[in-house]
Amino acid sequence: MQNWRRNKFAFSVLFLPPAAWLVIFFTLPLAIVWVYSFGARGPLGEIILDWSAVSLGNYARSLEWINLEIVAKSIWIAVVATAICIGLGFPLAMGIAFASPRYRNILLLLVILPFWTNLLIRTYAWIAVLRERGHVNFALEWLHDTINGGLAVLGLPALLGAFEPLQLLYNQNAVIIGIVYVNLPFMVLPLYATLEKLDRSYLEASLDLGAGQWRTLFSVTVPLSLPGISTGVLLTFILALGSFLTPDLLGGPDSIMIGNLIAQQFGSARDWPFGAALSFLLMYATFIILWVKAMVAKREGGSAF
Amino acid sequence: MTEKPGIISIRNVSRRFGTVTAVHTVSLEIGEGEFFALLGPSGCGKTTLLRMLAGFESPTEGEIVIAGIPMLGVDPNRRPVNMVFQSYAVFPHMTVEQNVGYGLRVTGVARAEAAERVKEALSLVKLGGFEGRMPSQLSGGQRQRVALARALVKRPKVLLLDEPLSALDAKLREAMQIELVRLQKTVGITFVIVTHDQDEALSMANRIAVMEAGRVRQVAAPADLYEFPNSRFVAGFIGKLNLFEGRVAGVQDGKLALDIKGLDRIAVPFDGHASGEIAIAIRPEKLRLDRQPSAADRIGVRGRVSEVAYYGNESHVYLKTDDGTSVTANVPNSARSTRPTIVVGDELWASWDAADTLVLTE
Amino acid sequence: MSISTATATPAPRLRRPRRDIGPLDYTKRAWMRLLLAVNFVFLYFPIVALIAFSFNDSKRNITWQGFTFKYYTQAFNNNALQDAFTNSLMIAAISTAVSTVLGTMLGVALHRYRFPAKDVVESWVHLPIVIPEICMGVAMLALFALIKFPLGLATVIVSHIAFSIPFVAVVVRARMAGFDLSLEEASRDLGANQWQTFWNVTFPYLIPGAVAGGLLALTLSLDDFVITFFTSGPGSTTFPIKIYSMVRFSVTPEVNAASTILIVLTLTLTVVAMAMQGRGGNKKI
Numbered sequence: 001m002q003n004w005r006r007n008k009f010a011f012s013v014l015f016l017p018p019a020a021w022l023v024i025f026f027t028l029p030l031a032i033v034w035v036y037s038f039g040a041r042g043p044l045g046e047i048i049l050d051w052s053a054v055s056l057g058n059y060a061r062s063l064e065w066i067n068l069e070i071v072a073k074s075i076w077i078a079v080v081a082t083a084i085c086i087g088l089g090f091p092l093a094m095g096i097a098f099a100s101p102r103y104r105n106i107l108l109l110l111v112i113l114p115f116w117t118n119l120l121i122r123t124y125a126w127i128a129v130l131r132e133r134g135h136v137n138f139a140l141e142w143l144h145d146t147i148n149g150g151l152a153v154l155g156l157p158a159l160l161g162a163f164e165p166l167q168l169l170y171n172q173n174a175v176i177i178g179i180v181y182v183n184l185p186f187m188v189l190p191l192y193a194t195l196e197k198l199d200r201s202y203l204e205a206s207l208d209l210g211a212g213q214w215r216t217l218f219s220v221t222v223p224l225s226l227p228g229i230s231t232g233v234l235l236t237f238i239l240a241l242g243s244f245l246t247p248d249l250l251g252g253p254d255s256i257m258i259g260n261l262i263a264q265q266f267g268s269a270r271d272w273p274f275g276a277a278l279s280f281l282l283m284y285a286t287f288i289i290l291w292v293k294a295m296v297a298k299r300e301g302g303s304a305f
Numbered sequence: 306m307t308e309k310p311g312i313i314s315i316r317n318v319s320r321r322f323g324t325v326t327a328v329h330t331v332s333l334e335i336g337e338g339e340f341f342a343l344l345g346p347s348g349c350g351k352t353t354l355l356r357m358l359a360g361f362e363s364p365t366e367g368e369i370v371i372a373g374i375p376m377l378g379v380d381p382n383r384r385p386v387n388m389v390f391q392s393y394a395v396f397p398h399m400t401v402e403q404n405v406g407y408g409l410r411v412t413g414v415a416r417a418e419a420a421e422r423v424k425e426a427l428s429l430v431k432l433g434g435f436e437g438r439m440p441s442q443l444s445g446g447q448r449q450r451v452a453l454a455r456a457l458v459k460r461p462k463v464l465l466l467d468e469p470l471s472a473l474d475a476k477l478r479e480a481m482q483i484e485l486v487r488l489q490k491t492v493g494i495t496f497v498i499v500t501h502d503q504d505e506a507l508s509m510a511n512r513i514a515v516m517e518a519g520r521v522r523q524v525a526a527p528a529d530l531y532e533f534p535n536s537r538f539v540a541g542f543i544g545k546l547n548l549f550e551g552r553v554a555g556v557q558d559g560k561l562a563l564d565i566k567g568l569d570r571i572a573v574p575f576d577g578h579a580s581g582e583i584a585i586a587i588r589p590e591k592l593r594l595d596r597q598p599s600a601a602d603r604i605g606v607r608g609r610v611s612e613v614a615y616y617g618n619e620s621h622v623y624l625k626t627d628d629g630t631s632v633t634a635n636v637p638n639s640a641r642s643t644r645p646t647i648v649v650g651d652e653l654w655a656s657w658d659a660a661d662t663l664v665l666t667e
Numbered sequence: 668m669s670i671s672t673a674t675a676t677p678a679p680r681l682r683r684p685r686r687d688i689g690p691l692d693y694t695k696r697a698w699m700r701l702l703l704a705v706n707f708v709f710l711y712f713p714i715v716a717l718i719a720f721s722f723n724d725s726k727r728n729i730t731w732q733g734f735t736f737k738y739y740t741q742a743f744n745n746n747a748l749q750d751a752f753t754n755s756l757m758i759a760a761i762s763t764a765v766s767t768v769l770g771t772m773l774g775v776a777l778h779r780y781r782f783p784a785k786d787v788v789e790s791w792v793h794l795p796i797v798i799p800e801i802c803m804g805v806a807m808l809a810l811f812a813l814i815k816f817p818l819g820l821a822t823v824i825v826s827h828i829a830f831s832i833p834f835v836a837v838v839v840r841a842r843m844a845g846f847d848l849s850l851e852e853a854s855r856d857l858g859a860n861q862w863q864t865f866w867n868v869t870f871p872y873l874i875p876g877a878v879a880g881g882l883l884a885l886t887l888s889l890d891d892f893v894i895t896f897f898t899s900g901p902g903s904t905t906f907p908i909k910i911y912s913m914v915r916f917s918v919t920p921e922v923n924a925a926s927t928i929l930i931v932l933t934l935t936l937t938v939v940a941m942a943m944q945g946r947g948g949n950k951k952i
Contacts, residue, residue: 004782010861011780018773018832019788025829026795029806032813088709091702099694107703114710116937118890120907121926124914125713128720131918135716138730184710200691207690242799244893249914259801266805266897276809279802286798361852381855394853398871408857411867452853459857 030283037276045270058277067261071281074257077172077247078240081179085187085236086229088180093191093228094221097198108192115185123249126178130168130250137165170252178246183239187232194228195221227297234293238286258282311370312337312462312495313358318367319519320353327353329519330367335463335497335512340489342510343499346542350519351499355465358497359388372462382411387456388465391472393448395440401427401451402436408459426458429491446477457492464489466498470505482509503543507531515539536667537584546586546663547632553580561664567628571604573662586663592634592655594622594647599656608632610651622647624655718930721923738924748925751909758820758905759888762827767881769828770835774880775873777836778843795833803830804897811898818900826898827888834887835880842876875943882940886933 004011037058039049062071096107114122129135144163168174202224206216222229244259251257258278265275311334320328328350335341343351356362357369360381369376372385387408396404405426409419427433430450440448449469456464469485470478486509489496500506506513507527514524515538523530523539534540537548551565561575565585573585599605608624611631617638624632632655636647647653688695694703721739725732742748777789795803807826811818846869854864892907899908906929913922 001781002779004780007780007861011776011782014772014776015780018769018776018836021769022792022795022829022832025807025810025825026803027791029810030802032809033802033806036809088706091699092706095694095699095703095706098691098699103694110707111710113934114714116886116933117714117930118892118907118926118933120892120911120914121717121930122714124910124918124922124926125717127914128717128918128923129713135712181709181713203691213690238797238799242801244799244801259799262801262805266808272809275805279805282799283802290797359852359856361855380860381852382858382860384856386856388853388856390849390853392847392849394847394849396850396853396868407854407859407867411854411857411859411863455853455857 033276033279036273037280039273039276041271041273045272047272058274059281061274062278062281067278070256070261071258073172073255074241074243074259077176077179077255077257078237078243081176081183081240082187082233082236084176084180085184086233089184089187089191089232090229092184093188093195096188096192097195104196111185111188111192119182119245120249122182123178123246126174126181126250127169130174130177132165132167132169134168136168140166169250170255172251172255174250174252175243175247175255175257178250179240179243182243182246183236186235186239190228190231190235191225192228194225194231198224230293230296234289238289241285242282311335312339312372313497314368314370315354315358316368316370318354318357318364318369320350320357320362321365326519328357328364331516331519331521332367333514333521333524335495337495338493339512340486340496340510341498342506342513343497343516344503344506344513344542345501345516347501349516351501351516352467354516355388355467355497355499358463359386359465360384385462386465387459387461387463388467389449389452389456389469391468393452393472395443395448395451395455397440399440400436401432401438401440401443404440404451405455405458408455422458423454426454429457429488430454445472446481449473449481453488457488461494463495463497464492466496468499468501470500470502478505485509507543515542517542534663534665537586537665538667540586540663540665545589545633547589547592548584548586549630550582550584552582560659563664567626567630568604568606571659571662573604573659573664575664577664577666579664579666584665586665587657587661588663589621589633589635591657591661592632593657594634594636595654595656596651597654599654602659603656604659604662605654605656606630606632607652607654610647610649610653613645613647613649615645620645620647622653624653714930717923718927721920721927723920726920738920739928741921742924742928745921747904748906748909751904751906754820754903755889755906758824758827758903759885762824762831762888763881763885766828766831766835766884767877770832770880770884771839771873771877773832774836774839774876775843775869778840778846792833792836795830796837800893804894807894808897818898818903820903822898822900823895823903823905826894827891830891830894831884831887834883835877838880838883839873839876842873842879846872878943879940882936882943886936886940889929889936890933 035049036047038055039047040055040057042048061067092111096104096111099107127134131137141163198221202220203216206220207213211219241257242259243257244263247255247257247260248263251260258281262275262278262282265271265278269275313333313335315331315333315335318328318331319326331350331354343354345351353362357364358371358376360376360379363377374385376384396407399407402423406419406423409422414422423436424433427436430453432447432450432454435443435447435451440451443451449472466485470481473481482505485496485498498506498510507530510527512524512526513530515522515530517538523535525533530539531543534543540546541548549565549568551563551568554562554564554570556562557572559574560572561579562570562572563583563585564570593599593603598607606624606626608626608630610622611625612623614621614623615638619635619637622634622636624634626632634655693699722734722736723731724735724737773792777785777792782788803826807822807829808818811822816822850868850872851864854868855861859867890907891905892911895905895908896911899905904912906925910922910925910929913919913925
């Protein structure tokens with residue numbers, strides 16, 4: 001790596017244009033939103049910004065019961081989704097990492113492939129699965145009818161009664177399923193990266209010293225893959241917390257998340273200052289998580305990303 | 306030692322990185338046609354010194370003159386030297402031919418002449434017929450030959466080699482040592498090689514500079530370096546040693562009288578200045594083992610065999626003297642025999658000719 | 668061995684011998700295979716069902732009634748979808764061209780130079796990747812509203828370039844990380860000046876990275892919903908935005924067909940990107 005001073009001209013030519021673009025079309029917009037977050041909403045939805053009106057009122061409003069409930073629920077949904085992701089993702093990553101090299105890349109590709117399809121489409125696909133006349137209810141109905149039919153053949157009364165489709169869509173569970181689905185690869189990839197690099201002789205040493213497979217898993221494999229686990233957990237959590245499309249399409253009135261609340265403020269509610277404050281709360285949460293991650297990485301002597 | 310006029314003059318050169326001094330006031334004259342080695346442990350500054358010759362680092366102080374031209378401020382592409390990199394740095398996206406021709410192409414050598422010179426260089430390193438290959442299709446040894454041809458085709462005044470053999474396996478390394486010496490004789494230009502391997506330096510170079518912590522400790526021909534090291538560091542870095550601490554008692558008949566711990570007063574020939582605390586050393590192969598006390602004209606010490614390591618051509622016998630000093634003797638297995646003549650527990654006298662004693666004042 | 672020693676050490680309890688499964692061959696075990704299968708069904712069922720039912724000759728979209736292409740024909744003949752598709756392609760083309768150039772420049776600059784507060788600058792450059800999309804979406808909206816720039820194709824393109832630059836930079840930088848700097852030194856040593864060295868040695872090396880980064884930018888732009896949602900206006904509806912508005916009304920095979928087209932398009936692009944990177948001799952991203 002060279003010092004930029006040794007070739008100021010080349011450095012400027014390379015660095016300044018992209019940096020300028022990011023300043024104007026990324027940093028500046030965020031700065032505007034940040035300033036708005038201290039403003040107030042006028043009667044017609046306009047933004048009132050003056051020094052006397054500068055306040056933290058918008059941030060305080062997020063603590064009002066109705067908003068706090070949404071914030072708390074967002075965090076809860078993100079936590080549950082992250083937990084499910086790790087429950088599914090760890091065995092998955094392990095299965096791939098310990099597959100024979102011939103199949104490893106294929107399995108990995110199979111995990112990444114859905115991740116390359118559009119977020120909107122992946123979410124939409126779940127509507128068809130979960131809705132009242134969706135694939136799950138269809139399968140259940142078929143099972144139900146088959147059992148009833150079987151009972152009828154045996155001359156028994158239809159014990160199960162008429163089929164009532166389950167209400168699987170437009171509630172919190174649907175949102176959690178959707179978020180898990182959309183973010184699972186972000187959990188699996190860092191886990192896989194760590195497990196794949198993990199020196200097999202550690203596991204062999206553990207087995208050799210008399211530990212069983214489960215003991216080896218929890219005393220050696222899991223502790224040694226903590227860097228990957230922490231990366232996966234934090235990444236998944238950040239993404240889950242900032243969800244907007246998934247609750248929008250799969251959720252109902254009881255499962256609105258911060259993202260939807262922000263979109264509402266910038267849309268129908270026309271309360272930009274409050275939306276700005278919420279948006280920055282979400283950003284601060286992201287920053288804190290990234291900072292924690294960087295600290296952890298520094299302690300482990302790795303890099304933040 | 307006869308020195309031809311220096312093709313490279315390094316005068317009081319220092320290189321500091323922040324607070325770390327990598328090279329510390331080094332002065333060296335390297336003659337035309339020499340095979341010169343910079344030898345030292347890792348981190349001793351030898352690679353930094355080489356990179357200063359190539360122009361990738363500039364001296365913080367001092368001056369480098371190559372072929373009579375001061376090199377301060379001269380870019381690497383304008384220096385009359387070329388380098389073989391440790392990683393070889395063979396361009397992965399060019400064929401062998403394009404790699405070797407690269408240096409001619411970028412400096413505008415005419416196409417026909419360039420083609421001729423590339424061909425010549427490739428045959429010099431015995432890579433004729435490999436022109437169209439990509440580097441990924443070559444073995445490590447072949448890639449190194451490409452790197453050599455690529456540098457030699459430029460007809461540099463000096464060829465710089467940065468640890469050229471470190472990436473090769475042991476067998477190939479020995480073959481390449483011989484090859485490099487042959488090549489240097491053929492082209493007749495100065496080679497400056499950086500290495501941490503003493504065998505490599507001893508077997509290839511005609512002069513060696515031993516470096517430690519940024520300083521040059523000794524510059525000498527291989528045999529001089531081995532038989533007349535000027536310091537404990539040089540003696541210990543090149544070859545093995547039996548070291549005895551002691552002090553100077555006086556000068557007797559042109560010999561140095563020494564009181565050495567564990568030995569009687571001894572007298573050794575020495576033509577330098579020495580006083581006070583001092584060390585003497587003797588190479589393991591210069592020791593003779595006897596079952597009786599050694600002859601009066603030899604310096605001897607009694608010990609008990611604590612270990613014998615068998616190496617086929619020779620055995621290393623480890624003795625413990627009465628005061629606990631360890632002495633190692635290398636004994637050639639000159640007779641064909643499977644029965645060990647020396648076994649652990651034997652009491653032996655190790656002795657050497659006083660003239661073989663290395664007196665280490667530093 | 669005498670009998671007494673045999674009784675002295677109890678024989679270890681032997682499991683059913685499985686000759687072909689080593690202790691660490693977890694993937695060869697039945698329970699692991701079952702877990703993998705469950706995971707993959709979870710990952711693939713929704714998408715496969717979506718694609719399959721785009722060929723289903725039934726409006727109800729739930730039981731298989733027979734194979735048909737008619738919803739593809741419908742989708743192709745839908746003017747609004749066509750317009751959205753054209754918009755998406757145009758936006759993606761321009762934003763990819765600009766962000767590939769700018770992102771490559773940034774990636775090379777970050778790889779090559781040491782400069783004051785580089786840590787901070789690097790974190791800043793990574794920000795668009797890590798902050799929630801919705802935050803960036805509303806921020807872009809706020810900017811364009813403030814300067815009273817009407818939402819349309821231009822605003823979408825500008826935003827897409829902004830979020831693509833860091834991705835391209837990261838890919839190019841990752842590519843450059845494998846670059847042996849002694850290649851440049853060798854080139855200088857052999858007589859090339861800095862300019863010759865860049866074009867003959869460095870640039871050929873970074874091309875696969877720039878191409879992969881560009882294809883990533885193309886995919887991101889074609890796929891983006893959230894940021895486009897906030898920055899598009901009338902007349903700049905993109906394909907995902909159009910699908911979104913259709914999805915809000917109902918689940919129809921026509922939407923499935925349109926979705927399948929987008930899936931195939933992005934998958935093709937990504938596979939090409941992977942192949943490009945693989946050919947660059949750098950298997951890992």
